Amino acid sequence: MPDASPATYGLLGMLAARPMTGYELTQQVRRSLRFVWPVSEGHLYREQKKLVTLGWATVKTEPAGRRTRQRYAITRSGRAALRAWLASEPEEPHLQIEGVLRAFYADSSGPEALAASMRSTASSAGAMLAELHGFVDEYLAEGGPLDMLEDRTKARTFAGREMHPERLHSVALALDVTTQLLEVVEEFFTRTAAEVDNWPSTTDAELTPSTRARLEQNQSRRPS
Amino acid sequence: MPDASPATYGLLGMLAARPMTGYELTQQVRRSLRFVWPVSEGHLYREQKKLVTLGWATVKTEPAGRRTRQRYAITRSGRAALRAWLASEPEEPHLQIEGVLRAFYADSSGPEALAASMRSTASSAGAMLAELHGFVDEYLAEGGPLDMLEDRTKARTFAGREMHPERLHSVALALDVTTQLLEVVEEFFTRTAAEVDNWPSTTDAELTPSTRARLEQNQSRRPS
């Protein structure tokens, strides 16, 4: 019996909202889940098959023109597995930000390289934030899922897509933390890149006061 | 020729400070690099060997009692490779926080499970923060690396460990962002867990105003 990983539950959770084809599943992951739990595309298709062997989903091959596609649907035991996972202990947070790794070793190169990598990271974070802002705007838009919840509209589709307003409370939570985290990344690297531009070197003694200030501010932010 | 990954450079960067044995390298990763770029232990030893085949480090087998250990040292071309990497474009940030994934699918379970997983994530973040606070305290301590930079002491060891005060400016940068990010995680999940305790369900219509507020606040935080 293969093991379930967070990625497995990521797909299972998507299916909990509605049945989907394999391709739709990968699109959904690319669209939104990516920010929360990145998984490579090839692996997504493997995981879909795993869901079936675990008995958590069923597949039906349906025609699509001259070709076929696989439609997955969650099973009762799939829902139970999802609930069980949601009730279990999550693992430690895992942050992988190459820009931070480069900052950590910045003393092995110069301020130019450091500032460049910081700006690059800031702009990656900015691009991701822009996508997330798109979601927020959509959720708040007239006729959007929030309006549906407030009963101002009976429609269940918006911008040509089927909406799941009952998921909005959960989705908004994930959206909120992710936004906050990326804001920290963008702001820190933007601000610090500008600072680094004035550094004579990455190891200069002249930087000592600013490093002291950084550390002391860090310490003072600490709640007792 | 095997490929270098950020993990490869993570080890190479450690060696840039001083020669180290394989075991010391894994300890350093466990101690500090883990927060910035997590790598499994088994893989660390593989990467050490890769550094040698790439010509970026040398190994010497040295005796340790009746046994031996491998001491790695960076080469000139290793330093060059590190500098070249530091001057290249970093990849996109990658956040993997299971607690966020669970929040995203919280509508498939109840408020109890959600609050529990949130508290668990908050306490993981808290534990990580406590370790980072230890570093800050150490750096600021009397006789610590900051004192060394300010020339108040000539020593180069502190708490029995060799210090690298010239790295402090870079290290403090990485420490600072990481702290800020984990603070966001801890605070968000602590605060929101308390809020979720009062939720009647994860899909209740009653939550609509609070979800609207969350989204609108998110939107208003956005800089123009």
Place this chain on the structure above:
DNA sequence: GCAATCTACTCGCAATGCGAGTAAAACTCC
């Protein structure tokens, strides 16, 4: 003196990433 922990790793399998490849359908532009 002996049990537990630390040093110092190796090994193998399973999980995952990554990029290429396939091929039909749909859409776009002149």
Place this chain on the structure above:
DNA sequence: GGAGTTTTACTCGCATTGCGAGTAGATTGC
């Protein structure tokens, strides 16, 4: 209307990485 591009809808295989078990000498605490 036909040619070229993009989208749909995936499969495949190798390389990378994670994870847990295993080994065995050294050291420390009681």
